Amino acid sequence: MEKPILGGCLCKKIRYKAMVKPKWISVCHCRMCQRAYGTTSATFVAFDKGNLRFTKGSPTYYQSSDIAKRGFCSACGSPIIFNYQSLDAVFIGTLDDPENWKPNGCHLGIESKIPWDIIHDNLPQYRTEDDPEFIEASRLAKQGTKP
Numbered sequence: 737m738e739k740p741i742l743g744g745c746l747c748k749k750i751r752y753k754a755m756v757k758p759k760w761i762s763v764c765h766c767r768m769c770q771r772a773y774g775t776t777s778a779t780f781v782a783f784d785k786g787n788l789r790f791t792k793g794s795p796t797y798y799q800s801s802d803i804a805k806r807g808f809c810s811a812c813g814s815p816i817i818f819n820y821q822s823l824d825a826v827f828i829g830t831l832d833d834p835e836n837w838k839p840n841g842c843h844l845g846i847e848s849k850i851p852w853d854i855i856h857d858n859l860p861q862y863r864t865e866d867d868p869e870f871i872e873a874s875r876l877a878k879q880g881t882k883p
Contacts, residue, residue, distance in 0.1 A: 741781075743831040744792070745814035751792035752816070752826065754783050761828065761837055765853070766845025766864050772806055773815050773827075776853040780818060780825035781837055782869075788817075788824040803873040820873040844870070 741758070744751035759782045769778040795807030795816045807817040818825045828834045842860040843849075844867050855861070864870055 741831065741837075742833075743826060745809035745812055745816055745830065747809060747812035747814070749793045749811045750790065750795060750809045750814075750816055752788055752790050752830075754788045756783065756787045758782055758837065759784055759823070760841030761839045762841030762844055762859075763839055763855075764844040765849040767848040768800060769845065770848065770850075772800065776850045777843075778815075778818075779828040779839060781828050781831065782823055782825040782841070785822050785824055788826065803870075803877040820869060821876045822872070823869065842867075 741754040742751070761779065761781050763777050763779045765777045770776060772778075793809070796810040797805045797807045797819075799805045803820060805819050806815065807819065808815045814830065815827055816830055817827075828837060831837060839857065839859060842862055843855055844862055845864045846861045847863045849855075862868075
């Protein structure tokens with residue numbers, strides 16, 4: 737990849753960089769994401785662990801479940817990152833150039849999708865318990881490996 741992927745929070749106290757293309761870009765419709773981010777769905781840009789680096793500041797984390805934690809800027813409140821043990825996923829709206837990164841993964845948590853929030857693509861759709869990343873994160877958590 738020629739140029740890094742850059743992004744950060746609203747107040748610019750947190751900045752990050754990735755030097756590789758995302759593993760996937762997916763949309764989550766689960767109820768936990770709806771509540772955590774105050775919207776009908778959240779679009780994540782995911783990287784394998786170790787491919788995303790904070791270059792300025794660092795998020796404050798909330799352990800939202802046994803398998804995941806969510807990071808946000810403690811100064812402005814911007815949600816920044818979602819972590820599984822093997823995955824770092826930033827929110828597409830925190831990218832400096834979100835228009836360049838169209839979802840290519842799937843729709844997750846469709847059991848909680850708001851009926852009027854229409855999906856306008858043909859990406860695969862998974863219930864939370866059928867999502868391959870969720871299944872892997874759950875397996876690792878049962879082995880005692882935390883996010």
